[in-house]
Amino acid sequence: MAAAIISSRNLASFSRFLTSGTKINTCRSINTTHNNLCRWQIVGAACVTRPPVVCPPMTPIEQQYSGMLTTMEKELALKSDHEMRVEKDKIYKKLLLSGDVEDAADLDRTSAQTAAEFEDACTLELNDFNATLQPVHDRNETPDVRKRLHRCLERSLVLVVKHKQIDVQEWTLPHTPWTPGETLRQTCERVVGDVCGESLKVKFLGNAPCGFYKYKYPKTIRKDGYIGAKVFFYKCVVLNNKQQEVEFGTDVDDHQWLTHDELKHTLKQSYAKSISQFLISDR
Amino acid sequence: MSLLNNILSSVYRVCVPGVLGQRNIGTATTPLYFKLTQVVGGEPLKKKKRLDPQIIRQREERKKRKIEKQIRRLEKNAGQLKPVDELEVPRAIIKEIDIRKKPVVTISGEEMDKRAALNKAWSAYKYQQHRAEVTMIDQAATARERALEELREESEELWLEAVQIDPTLIPFKAKGPVLTPPIPEYKSPDGEYINVTRIWE
Incomplete structure (x- = not known):
């Protein structure tokens, strides 16, 4: 009797295994056929954050x-x-x-x-x-000040850039398409190295992406059969706390270090929203 | 001398009684049948004293008791903690405690109410803060889950890479925000120092 129960249970799990296996298979086949029609480009983006240096004043x-x-x-x-x-x-x-x-x-x-x-x-x-002591907060901030890494010491800052190769000039996090043969984290490490060069040392927080954003390319510039991009964000923190500024590479037009509030106003609304999902607020 | 004699007698096997003026027993015959043995060079071995087994037992017990006593002493001291100078009230202050006492402050009812209200407001504030933090962490975790799902849909291999544990983050160290910003190009003094930490056994 006991043996019968066990065997029937085994059979059940086995059949479940079979069905799940077939499910995966069908998924795969659908995916591949799907890919031929409309593919998404995988893009890695690095969310370079500088944690607050000093404590905020008391409320x-x-x-x-x-x-x-x-x-x-x-x-x-x-x-x-x-x-x-x-x-x-x-x-x-x-x-x-x-x-x-x-x-x-x-x-x-x-x-x-x-x-x-x-x-x-x-x-x-x-x-x-x-x-x-140096002033923690500059009273009269000019837009140029936003380029400095050492501003708003009591807030955490995020790096946003304008990439050169893209026609539509919009502020985004530094990003680059994934190339086969590397992991997504390596893609992001590569883009940080390209954008900031050797002068900025960062530490990536984990192998998993912390956020996601999806958008479609306009029909006119769709290339290589990609209908849009799936952006995977990887978070990393700035390590060098010395007062040196970062020298930026040639493939970015412009850069800014922004607080979370400023991000909301500078970035595209949907983009800012998906980023705000994983940013740890400093307030 | 007797040694020499011995050697001589054994080599020549001749007896020369009286020649060397030594005590000798001679028979004046060759070969010599009598021979002096050398004196055994030591006293006879002492007979091993057999100890009373009771005494042996007593001795062992004494040894055991001694060790037990030591252990007891150590255990007694184990309860005593090393004194922490910073936590002890200095003697000088204990002596002056009467002149150092302040007049007792009587708090008015109004002030008491104010303090109670502030305590309430404070706990509400901390509660809100905690809730905001928990929601924020939840949100970030959800965002990561969503990203992983999307990644798995795109590529199983990349997803597998992404779910690996990052050993460089264990243990994770982060230096929190400080009260005053770092002074640029500050060179910390680097000199000799005397370690005044007392050693406690």
Whole structure:
């Protein structure tokens, strides 16, 4: 009885296997015949992102909350060394005013600098340090600034380019058609190397495409029997965090490093939408 | 001398009694039938003392107890953790704790309400933030699934390549955003230093 059950189960799975196999086969045959009529060109596109360099400023609620935590901590804390010093200074001053110079001398004062002076010196040093920091955000941004990799340090940026060989000049992510013999990831690595040259070091995040976009070529420029392109996006992050700028290759007309908001306004709407599906927002 | 005598007697097999002025037993005959053996050069071997088995057992037990004691001592110390200087209140402050205490702040009811409201707003804010993050990750995962499906439709080989694990990403390291931007062309000081970390056994 048990053997019979097993065998029947085996038979069922076997038959399922057969049917699935035939399904794949029919798919294949359809695909190949389909391909002859209308083929899609496989295109790899690299989404080169620069992660944020500095933390974004606190939002109003974050500021409020952190302020509350600080006051609560101050309420519960013991007096610090500095607060003790401030108090000691006050007593010393009082004694001096009342004329008890001897008592004042009894108070051991380790240095001639008062606590207030020390505070002032610290504030000065902090201001000096803050002045040396480069501004995180340029107030008066010209379109030219968008070409710099080191802008909007608290946001993540995405590289968009204008390729030369394409007639329709539109901002896109750097892309190139897939050539037989390479994996799609290699296609994207190739396009990053072509566009940015040696000066930009990137790390690709995985072998799988992170997004997809499909569009049809206009009938006039359909070539090699392709009716359109299926674009597969691969995400990669910029590694060199030094201040050097990227030298771009000759096959791009123009380039920009854009924040996610700017992407929405610069790219074609449907294109921007498919990209926004896989971008990790920095807000 | 006796050695020499011995050699002589064995070589010549002649007895020269009294010639060398040594103690000798001679029979004045050749060949010599009497022969002096050399003195055995050592005292007789000591008889091995047979120990009482009870004593042996006692000794072993003593050894065992000693080791057990050591183990117990180690186990007792295992519970004691290395002191962390940063976590301990310095002695100077413990001494001055009375003069360092601040007057107790009484919080008004209004302020308490304000704080409670802020706490609520904060948890709502964090909840929204978390939800937004989860949806974002979901969205990205869906987009990737969709892309993989489309890729499989186009080419099975490319799909197979795409679903491989990327070993260079394990483990994945990323340096997060920092508070202040890096200073261009900053050369970090590189000098001698003294390691003051104490070693705890």
